[in-house]
Amino acid sequence: MSRIGVFVCHCGTNIASVVDPDKLIAAARELPGVAYAADYKYMCSEPGQQMIKDSISEHGLDRIVIASCSPRMHETTFRKMLKNTGINPYMLEIANIREQCSWVHVDKDRASEKAVNLMRMAVSKISKNEPLYAQTIPITKKALVIGGGIAGIQAALDIADAGHEVVLLERESSVGGKMAMLDKTFPTLDCSACISTPKMVDVGAHPNITLMTSCEVESVSGYIGNFEVGIKQKARYVNHDICTGCGLCETKCPVKVESEFNLGLSTRPAIYKLFPQAVPSKPIIDKENCRLLKGGKCGICAKLCPLGCVNYEDEDRTITDNFGAIVIATGYQLVDWPSMYGEYGGGRYKDILSGLQFERTVNAAGPTEGHIVRPSDGKEPETVVIVKCVGSRDPNKGKSYCSRACCMYAAKHAHQILEKLPGTRVFIFYIDVRTPGKGYEEFYDQTRMDGAVYVRGRVSKIYEEEGQLVCRGEDSLLGEQVSVKADMVILETAMEPSPGIAELTSLLGAARDVNNWVQEAHPKLRPAETQVGGVFLAGTCQGPKDIPDTVAQASAAAAKVIGLLNKSEMETSPMISAVERDKCSGCGVCVGICPYKAVTLLEIDDRHGAKRIKREVANVNSGLCQGCGACTSACRTGALDLLGFRNKQILEEVDALCL
């Protein structure tokens, strides 16, 4: 028989004034397996703990039940205490007779009775406890940051500055992200490039940072501290090891295609740098558009290159590397408004720009060198309509959330127009104006002072009339239809997660919310973590935010990563799922239920009668499993069980209550 010791805490009078410890002791002595029972004023105190230790050696106890305050208070204390006694720390159960008994009940007899029940349940449960051993896992001291926008850049720099190796991975050929496309940043109106470019250069030059552009995550395995990531290095056709970025090759390329960076407002060659300040400042060949790679005759760039960097034979490669932590910083994209807003012409009208297109337009390095002109005829607009919440806050258009940054950049756009083209009439259609941020409200006020006219209401229709865009909508303050003839319309469109987020999160095992943003582990308390251990979040991949918030979150994620990588190894909780392979039929229901991708099917060698066969069974990755137990309830046969909360332990508790 097990030799259980039951220890009842008075907690001063907190417990003893309502629950009669003597009754508990007397009842405990009647229970099977209980070898010793005693009470004390404060079990958690030094003498209390000593008393437990002494009783263990004196009575040869092998399991300890403590009837006291909530296990959330002192479970750790008592486990630590057991560590030094030779009893496994998990041979401990706590009956919560304070928070869930003496403090919430008045009738002493009935409270004592309930306390006896709770103690009995703990005694029954512990009779089925088994020793558990925490595993320590080594930690690879290297972080992977996915996404080279400002969030990824900031996180990478912070981690690298703390002395850890970082791989910064970017899908495009240059880091910089959306921030590099912006002209000025609200509310201070400092030039976006001026503040982001130095950071881009820093990551390119940092000794601890390996920049991997034109790369995508292809596979992820492993768990916190020990991820193995397969990275696809897309063919660049230019040897970046030799290339100096002189730019000669770009000059003679016969191909002209729409520039992604300028959002179609200008063109670029097939061998190109994403933008002039790109980091790395080296070109790649766009294989979709390169004449030679499409099978045609050309090869001009190869001839031009003085160093022979161009290699048309280049191929995609997969690089595998190990990381201790991963930061997701994949950012956002703007919704594809033309497909959603037929009433705005569905993209037919050239002079309707998205906010980002306007950013490129107003940017001195942009296609118009900063002149605000209509794309259709190059004329300066006299009337500009800015429409906010295009796609945001509109469940009918699929996005019920607020994109957070648009109020401010609408104001900024108005400000920029009024500044560059004084006298222009600017109308801003809005639902609400939200300016929570340092200096934001002041900036908004200033814009109104500048002359921007705010019209409360949605624009219901935009159509062309005599070379102008008629914006019709309701002024909900006046309650009447309004119609503005504009020369240019700027749509402040909603943010949505960048493409590929679904694939990436499913590789990582991270969850997404209803809007496809990556789900944080806790909305308040763990905003920079995913629920997958070792995978962190930075920037707009988690939800719309502006630059200050993005950078703050990136630094927060970096701090988490640094905290993790500073350890050489970590202990994992032993209270995780375990598989009894003999019972497991490999049906795989558990695989889909695990939020951490901790359960996978594993092929094992087995026998079927006399035949040697291979069959699949569930396999729990102890590094990934967080011990929620969701898989165990889905396992019909009971092959999966949760250590520390085994089926038989819980059933014992149920049985004990009903005695």
Added chain:
Amino acid sequence: MSEKQEKMRQCAEKLLRDGEAGYVIGWGETRFDDRTTPIFVEDPAGAGAFVWNEYAINSLAKYLLDDKYPDKKIGLFTRGCESRAINRLLKDNQIKRENVYLIGVPCDGKKSDRCTLCRERNPILYDVLLWTPEDDPPPAAGRFDRVKDIEAMSPDERYVYWGETYDSCIRCYACRNVCPACNCRECYADMSKTGFQGKQHSRSDNQIFGVTRAFHVGDRCIECGECERVCPMNLPIMGQTQKILKDINELTGEYECGMDATSENYLGRFDLDDKDEFM
């Protein structure tokens, strides 16, 4: 009828002769004209033993689990119900498609109560189809009628109804053993030591078996009706599983199992905006 039977025999014979299949599972005679029994023919010369008549009732799919790792393909005469059962087994990762050779035999309806709910006479999965598909029976009016009848009772009446039903259960587990959704390596009910299922015959333990089994298979039930057919006590077993199907249908719309081998089962997934009745 005999023409089809002949086709079946020829097909089986050829499969066996060509070595395409190690053996073929079909129906064979018994000592009673109105009964057949599943037979397993290895020898091409024995293919003449297969019969096809209105008493070829037993679903054959579950036998695939007896031989999960065959050296050669297993030939199986496959009707609508077998094919759905095979989808069930495929989805549950119990058999490999390449291990079976499915001989499609559109069903003309059999003399069994289990066929009253049938909606798929034609195999939805097969390697060869022996004859032209049959017209599917008109959608069984009132798929969930019996469930509705029971739902209409008061809680106490329902308890008595099921209690008395389970009083007669002899726990022979025929329902489980014939069920394609019951494909655990070891059934929870055979492990009385784990504490979920007592082995004694009491109303309580019988009911717990009934409800647990229903819960285990409910969202994966293909409604083949085999459980009720095999029950020696003629218990209305599907009244339980169909209750779950009915609820799922009400909660998420049209829900049927075994129509393909990939759809995730209802309890194996979730939607963020699932209906929530728990405050």
Added chain:
Amino acid sequence: MPVEKSFEPAIVAFCCNWCTYTGADLAGLNRMKYPENVHVIRVPCSGRVNPQFILRAFQKGCDGVMVCGCHPGDCHYSTGNYFTRRRFMIMKRLLEYNGIDPERFHARWISGSEAAKFRDTAAEVSEHVKKLGPNVKYREEFRITESAEAGT
């Protein structure tokens, strides 16, 4: 089980460690009062609660059962309670279909801050179950159901 006037039901509440158990502790911290009938079994997540536990509880003599966890979306393990919701939407209906009174089984979302909700739920369930009296359905009594033995 005393059946007289002073029937005190045995109620078991499976509570997730991160929300409801914390909420119950908070109720204690705030010295809220509720009936003594509710006994909490701590589980890591409501997703850990195997519906078979509920059957067992009724069989062994619980008069009422509660399953409580974080609100959907707040699960410490991100998605555990979404499965809980599906499982118990089905299980609750199935239990009722088999004659268990709806008031005897409850699933509730109670967060770590909702001490009052825990108190109110405990009180409400206690009261309902008390009114219903001892549960006899599914109760093991080792009754041999053999036809010939019936009534003996």
Added chain:
Amino acid sequence: MELKKDKLTEALLLLRGASNVILPVSNDGAPVFKLWDGVAEPCLSANTSLPPKDLLFPRSEKMYDYNVKTGNISEISSNKKQTVFGIRPCDVRSIENLDHAFLESGYTDSYYKTRRDGLTTIALACTETARTCFCDSMGLSPNDAPGADIVLNDRGDAYTVKSNTEKGEEITRLWKSLLSKETGKASKASGSVVCDFKARADKDLPEKLVARFDDPMWDKLSKACLGCGCCSFICPTCYCFDIGRENHGASGTAFRCWDSCMFSDYSRMAGGHDPRPSKKERLRNRYLHKLAYFNLRYGVTLCVGCGRCVDKCPANLDVTRAMDIISEGVRADG
């Protein structure tokens, strides 16, 4: 002596005074043995779908209570009197066979014995046989039940009453006022019933079966088997049991309950080894137990030919097929 059918209820009520009366009543038209409430009409048209073996060997039976803490053990026994009315010759024979198993081989099973001592059997000879009945192939007659305390034969408007034992005599004394002299009128079919369904149960069947222990026919015969316990549980002579425990804190009850040798966990040992790992071995063991092993041990065939398993098998397996194959020495094909 004979008992007029219109006196039957009265006769049964007399029995009910001294013991529980169990008789077949209609359950949706099918006869099942039930504790008689003194009112229900006996349903005697056919044999019951379940045998009455649970009167002696209940599906679940408490054996003893124990207390883990104190070490007390107290035996539980049931010594109530039961009279089963309308039991058929095959089932009477099955009780004789169970007597061998439980009361012989060195040990007397006291639970069985107590119930057996309290049981009186009033058999009813068959007036017709079901299509799966093959009792007369198994060495007994549907027309008589020599092992019963009383045998009734249907003679149209009356039953002839024949007492075989002291218990039977007691009942005839009890019924004295109800019994009348036999009128001698010839009945419809009574007394000359034969089974249409036949099985080859030759004298040397047990030896032949054992000799063909390793025959591939077992593979063939068992292929369609589902491995359920249906045949075992509806068989009047299957008596395998399991012993289990139900705990309530420190106290608990040990019980035994029916088990089936067809179940996968039946013969599996603690370490995982199973001498009968698949349904081939299990079916073979069951058939051999019915038709050979019991015979070799007790001198009688365990199977009584009631035909329930043939009727109810979900896969339509047929034990007589095995018997035929063995007796005729043919190979099983298909």
Added chain:
Amino acid sequence: MAESIRAANIEAKNADGRAVNPLLPCMCRVIRITEETPDVKTFRIQTPDGAKPFDPMPGQLAMLSVMGVGEAMFSVTAKDDDWIESSIKKVGQLTEALHSLSEGDLIGVRGPYGNHFPVEDIKGKDLLFVGGGIGLAPVRSLIRYALEHREDYGSLDVLYGSRSYGDLVFKSDIFENWPSRCNVHITIDNAEDGWDGHVGFVPTYLEEKAFSPENKAVVLCGPPIMIKFCLASLMKMGFSKENVITTLEMRMKCGVGKCGRCNIGSKYVCLDGPVFTMSELDDLPDEK
């Protein structure tokens, strides 16, 4: 107390002729626990009033139970005036529960069951005991019997082996108590530090020893694979199957030949066994 259990013998009647229930255990106490190997313990059992629960013959079985967990059958490996012993390997739930018992704990006992080694038939013969691993447990009862009745038997040889030194059971017997009174030959499968005895498998050692079959009975117990090879060796050495005796293990529930599990053909191991000669086993179907 002891009276009533003894009565649960095959006579199934107690002293005053009253039938007793053979399925009813008697509560006894574990008075000593010896750890033989990491997974084998020997339990010495006594009735609460200080007697032995029953008086088994060598090779007979006892049904031991941990109340609330279950029962299982074990061979009685030794007896004395006031106790019996069983040596139990941890293989499943019940044996795990048995292993968690402490001295002084309660244990349910019923028995003795089954036949026993044919102590009469082998009188006057030389005896060779061959055991492997835990297989020495049933043999131990006969070795002790033969040593107690030394004058009834000729030479006594014990040949015993296990995987490693740590897996050898009854170390005090095989190294201390027995060597002075009979010939003890010990082997382990693989060489290990600190072991200067014989190294090699039991069947090989058996052949090396070249025992003469002359007037000799062999008692052979161990894992099936060892039995198989030992038997082949013995046949080679000229032994006849009639003179090779072994004990069988099957799953048993009732112990009294009723519940059906332990049959091999028409024999019940709990009743007709566990002791069989190899030639008797040949007559039984191969289903062990």
